Amino acid sequence: MILWIAATLIGMGALAWAFRYAGQQITNQAPKFRDMPFGVAYGYVLAAFCLGWLVWAYMQGRSSDLATANKFFFLRIGIEGFIIFAIAAYLFRLAGRSIGTAWTRKMFREMPLTAAFGILIILIYAFVAIFAGQIPAKFIAYSASLGLILCIGLFLVGAPEKRVQAIGIVAVAFALTLAMYFIGPIAPYGQEQIIPGVAANITPGGDPALGGNPDFPLGTDQIGRDILSRLIYGAQNTVGIAFATTFLAFLLGGTFGFLAATFGGWLDQILSRMVDVLMAIPSLIFALLLMTIASVWAPRLGIPLTVFMVLIIAVIDSTRVFRLSRAVGQNIVVMDYIEAAKLRGEGFGYIIFKEILPNATAPLLAEFGLRFCFVFLTIAALSFLGVGIQPPLADWGTMVRDLAGFVNYAQFAPMAATAPLLAAGAIALLTVAVNFVVDWMLHKSSGLKE
Amino acid sequence: MIEPLLKMRGVKIEGRSDDKWNPIINGVNLTLNRGEVLGLIGESGAGKSTLGLAAMGYTRDGVRISGGSVEFDGIDLLTASAAVKRDLLGKRIAYVAQSAAASFNPAHRLIDQHVEAPMQHGLMDRSESEEDGMDLYRKLRLPNPDEIGFRYPHQVSGGQLQRAMTAMAMSCRPDLIIFDEPTTALDVTTQIEVLSAIRDIVTRFRTAAIYITHDLAVVAQMSDRIKVLLKGDEVETSDTRTMLSAPTEEYTKSLWAVRSFLRPAKPAVVTGTVPQLSIKNVDAAYGDTPVLHDVSFDMHAGRTVAVVGESGSGKSTTARCITGLLPPTAGQILLEGEELPASYKKRSKDQLRQIQMIYQMADTALNPRMSIGQIIGRPVQFYLGLTGAAKRKRVDQLLNQIELEPSEYFNRLPSELSGGQKQRIGIARALAAEPKFIICDEVTSALDQLVAEGILRLLADLQDDLGLSYMFITHDLATVRAIADEVVVMKDGRVVEQGPKAEMFTPPHHAYTDLLLSSVPEMDPDWLTNVLKERGVDNIGDAAVDKM
Secondary structure: OHHHHHHHHHHHHHHHHHHHHHHHHHOOOOHHHHOOOHHHHHHHHHHHHHHHHHHHHHHHHOOOOHHHHHHOHHHHHHHHHHHHHHHHHHHHHHHHHHOOOHHHHHHHHOOOHHHHHHHHHHHHHHHHHHOOOOOOHHHHHHHHHHHHHHHHHHHHHOOHHHHHHHHHHHHHHHHHHHHHHHHOOOOOOOOOOEOOOOOOOOOOOOOHHHOOOOOOOOOEOOOOEEHHHHHHHHHHHHHHHHHHHHHHHHHHHHHHHHHHHHHOHHHHHHHHHHHHHHHHOOHHHHHHHHHHHHHHHHHHHOOOHHHHHHHHHHHHHHHHHHHHHHHHHHHHHOOHHHHHHHHHOOOHHHHHHHHHHHHHHHHHHHHHHHHHHHHHHHHHHHHHHOOOOOOOOOOHHHHHHHHHHHHHHHHOOHHHHHHHHHHHHHHHHHHHHHHHHHHHHHHHHHOOOO | OOOOOEEEEEEEEEEEEOOEEEEEEEEEEEEEOOOOEEEEEOOOOOOHHHHHHHOOOOOOOOEEEEEEEEEEOOEEOOOOOHHHHHHHEOOOEEEEOOOHHHHOOOOOOHHHHHOHHHHHOOOOOHHHHHHHHHHHHHHOOOOOHHHHOOOOHHHOOHHHHHHHHHHHHHOOOOOEEEEEOOOOOOOHHHHHHHHHHHHHHHHHOOOEEEEEEOOHHHHHHHOOEEEEEEOOEEEEEEEHHHHHHOOOOHHHHHHHHHHHOOOOOOOOOOOOOOOOEEEEEEEEEEOOEEEEEEEEEEEOOOOEEEEEOOOOOOHHHHHHHHHOOOOOOEEEEEEOOEEOOOOHHHOOHHHHHHEEEEOOOHHHHOOOOOOHHHHHHHHHHHHHOOOHHHHHHHHHHHHHHOOOOHHHHOOOOHHHOOHHHHHHHHHHHHHHOOOOEEEEEOOOOOOOHHHHHHHHHHHHHHHHHHOOEEEEEEOOHHHHHHHOOEEEEEEOOEEEEEEEHHHHOOOOOOHHHHHHHHOOOOOOOOHHHHHHHHHOHHHOOHHHHHHO
16 A cells, blocks of 8 residues: 555656656746746646546546445535536626626626625525515515615715615615515425424435435435425524624624723723633633523523523624734724824724724624634534524524434435535535635735735 | 946836736846946836846746846846756845845844855855854944854844845855845934945955945945936936936936925024923933933924934934823923923813824825825814815815815825825825924935925925924934924934024034034035045944944
């Protein structure tokens, strides 16, 4: 075995040398090949090998021999998913470039493919989360009146081109909501609905030969609930709660962080030491402890446990936000324009919101993306441990826990092993998408080029 | 005829921004003979440094040489392989960067960095190279040459570091050294030491050099020939004396003319008038370190007081005391005879309005996220309570005053302005408060000479129109000569001398004022030689300062 590896490495080395030599001869000593270090040539060969292996593995995954195909099943899904998402993102960006206002068209023109992918995924998640269940008529009435107020408000103060945009957005949103009202919920079944007469643990894939059922394309869970429906409702619960939590964490951490940076002195000391104490306790264990206490209080006070969870995670995560915004704020506070504002006699509100905050958006946005993912994972972890989002509400973390056992079948029945991975995949996809978008926004707002 | 050492023919260089290649240098020719020093001058953005680097066959990231040829001693540097260049750079071509502090690795001793190149190129072994290094340190007149190499970069001063860097460039006895603004970041008194050391060693080893700078007086001392660049094009080249006495091109003449800006002196202040702002026996400290000792001087309405001194002399600290950012530990600050509260937090809005400040770095003085309209509009609204159309009208008026077209600049962000325009916005923001007294903290030191002159003229005109008084902090005595009515010289937190400009520029001076004045480079190419002769070569620099 070791002999094999050594032989391959040496063979690749020879190939790399030959590649560089051939390049030099063919291009007649172009600087690119002439000054190419051996390591770079080796890198090219290695990359070619990896690509070759991926193609080979993909072909194996598509082979008709089930035993061979099963071995490469997940790799195949991964590659297909990658290609499909890339094409979807490309089409989405193409559409964005030709539809919309001049501003959005310009934005899409300058957007990298990764950001287009991120936005597409986030839009899909948002759409799914909002329209998971049947939307009540009340919701339409509320949102319509809100949109109307927005329109009227913009008409009174906004610029003419902004009015047209606002009306366009409100009209599209309203039409979509109305359409979805009549079409009905996206989820085919309810999240807690145990469908009578249907077996539990139907394999995803819908192929009866492998234990699937075409009516339940993603199968059913261990007590016979439709996994697809639960995934869709899970978006509503998990993403919504994660967003609210992150927002709250930023409100808390950001406010106190900037206050500490601007005031300095004793306020900074007190706040920072408090945060140090909170950060010294392992966060997941601390959250677990507080959640256990909260689970006793919640029924007594008549407040849902989820509210406690949002508050607890927000406070714990706000310590990280505090540190960041304090550090960023301190860098900005020493700038001459802050000194100019202080000498002008400006109050702290003006200095924090008008002078510091706009200059801190880039790092804070990046942190928001990361923090959102961490909060999301914390909620999933808490749910996995049984103290997070409570059944029968669908939640991705709980779904992974409940179906985790199926992963053991991965070797001979990959379809069955997919069941827990669906929810895990949903989490991963959103995490990647959010980070892509945040990276792009950071890149744009920081003015980085190349 | 002797073949020149460096021959650059029709060099074109492009830089990448906004996804396209923009020209930086459009076909410049350059020839350099052995042992010759060529001065390269121009404003920032003229492509001086880019051309200097191209002489080594090197470009920064995102920049490429798109045409022409660079031939060093018969070797074409643009087509040479990496191996050939590796052998040349450091050994036969060396580079001295503007900021020695940023170019030395702070984690290694000076001598350890010095020996790298000779050892790498196999010219000397370590002990030979160390000895040679000490010898060079001695030739560059560094104090304690046998010992200084074993210090870390942060343990020596900026001027010494710059000389150590020159020694490092000399370590392989290269044929060509490129000096990229080696003295720009230094005080005048330090600059003169570095200049004389560089000139000395370049002559001694007959090294050819390209000396890049934007300071004409400096280039006049250092170079045999001068080449003037403007926006990537060559304006003219000729030998130093001809260039100084008879420049042919309009642009060169305008560069030379900058130094001639001079305001007529104002009549002396009537004795007994209450000064607009007066500093009385002020002491100040950062923590437990005292920085100001018994500073007192007066500033009268409609006049300019220049406060000069090298860095660390307490000029800016005095300004911080006046604005109230650093409450003095003793003494008073009086505004029109009334004592001001020590801290800005306790001053009234009107007191704050009266004293405005213009900063050295316009980049950090303007909030990069606010538009020009917002930056200037804020004090208008804050102090005068104007809003809506009235505010807009006032901002437009201010923009006109600083000679920027309102409709074009109102919505721009600071990043969309040039350095000089940013400084003008800083002035407009100070004017917006309708103050009586403005502190100008090194407002022109980050700007090119032509731009700086524009700013000085603007400030002078505004003073005439609005009757403002300025406290002008600077270390550039040419600026003082141009704009000041009274001069205050500071050193180590004390006022060493003060008085009207005419008095200050005529002898007899205080010893320190004398050193300061004689260290300011003049356009005369023999200036450096004469000054050194006067002081006695061994006596310059550190020794002279220590004697104070």
